[in-house]
Amino acid sequence: MSKKLVIKVTAGADSAERCSQAFTVAAVAVASGVEVSLWLTGESAWFALPGRAAAFELPHSAPLVDLLDAVRAGGRITLCTQCAARRDITEKDVLEGVRIAGAQVFVQEAMADGTQALVY
Template sequence: MARTLVVKATAGSDSPERCAQAFTVAATAVASGVDVSLWLTGESSWFALPGRAEEFELPHSAPLAELLHVILSNGQVTVCTQCAARREIGESDVLPGVRIAGAAVFVEEAMADGAQALVY
């Protein structure tokens, strides 16, 4: 049975090291052949919008836009429904391949057989 890694990023530019760690772990897992689902919640929700990841800077960290590209190319990226609504982010606003979904979908993914969930 293939294992799945579900990563929830709860921070954005407000906590750059925690944010970068979530994206780095998710992208590394994807590059290693692991099935990955990255959830963008709270301030990390903004990175689902075009151009936002390019604005993120953290010394000695891989560019967030590159990490996001790796994840989108072979994984799943989801923005929390409530987080998106609070920021007035809609389906037509997000990058291609990003979906908006709620807690029920997160719980389903996190509780699936063979899933490992991490929250940053």
């Protein structure tokens, strides 16, 4: 049975520590060989756009852009459909490899055998 981790991050710059924790856990899991699906919802939706993660700063934490790149390289990143719509973000706006999908896809991923889900 393969290991899979689904992480939903709702925080952005509005709650920097919670946001950084989610991205850190996702990047460490990818580096550990875990299949990772990172969902960007709420204020974290902005990190689906080019340049946004590079502007994020939190003392004593890894650069968010590096964590995001690690997850993009070895996992899957999904931007919530409704969160994207509320921010006028479309598929042509997002980073390469980021998909836009809704709650049905999240539930399918979170309920799959061998999957653990975390919400930040």
